[in-house]
Amino acid sequence: MKKPQRDITLRFLAEPQDVNFGGKVHGGAVMRWIDLAAYACAAGWSGHYCVTAYAGGIRFVTPIHVGSLVEVEAKVIYTGKSSMHIALEVNACDPKSLNRRLTTHCIVIMVAVDAHSHPIYVPAWVPESEEDIQQNETARKLMEMRKKIGEEMQIFVE
Template identity: 85%
Template sequence: MNKPQRDVTLRFLAEPQDVNFGGKVHGGAVMKWIDLAAYACAAGWSGRYCVTAYAGGIRFVSPIHVGSLVEVEAKVILTGNSSMHIALEVNACDPKSLNRRKTTHCIVIMVAVDEHGQKIAIPEWIPETAADIKQHESAKKLMEMRKQIGEEMQIFVE
């Protein structure tokens, strides 16, 4: 069996249909790219079809312009029984200069499912480097914080 793929990078050019009324790539297009990269990463790790369970902490740091070369980097930073926490970073640059700058970052949780849509077990990811361990621990802290936020959010769904 092949070793699961922990990370993936999608690269493409920002197109005119991705632009908002302000002339920059709109956030919805960036979120779509993030979801696509998260799926590719999760499917590569699990070897299964995966669905998005959560997307959060998204920060739009810098705008993306039409014609920019966009890179969406995704990597597994924590696994559960069927879930994968994926850290994502979006960078963009003028393709002539290749001066990359961070535009967006966030965390997405994907869940591997079988042909009936039921959760299915995935391989465990074990951090090896100091940076991996730091991200792994941070993902665990964020998971606890999301539980608290979820409890607070109940007021809006009742």
């Protein structure tokens, strides 16, 4: 049996329609690229259609300029029964120089679903390297923090 694909890199050129009024790539365009990469990563791991359940901790570190080559790297760092935590990093550079710089990073949780949109089991991911183990432990810590944040946020949804 073929091993599931754990990571993927998508590449885009930042186009004029991606730019906001300030002349930089709009955060929404970056978030769209993140969602596309998270989906491709999760689908590659699970072998199923996946939906976004959570996107958080998004940090816009430096702006992206029109004409930049943008790379969105996504990798599985934790799996639940049907969910996959995907760590994403966005880097950009002038395509002539290829001096990459970090622009954005975040975590997205994707859920694999069947033809009736019901959650479906995904293959378990087992960390192997020291870096994998650290990222897996961080994903577990973030799960606990999100539970607390969710409880606090209830005041806004009731």
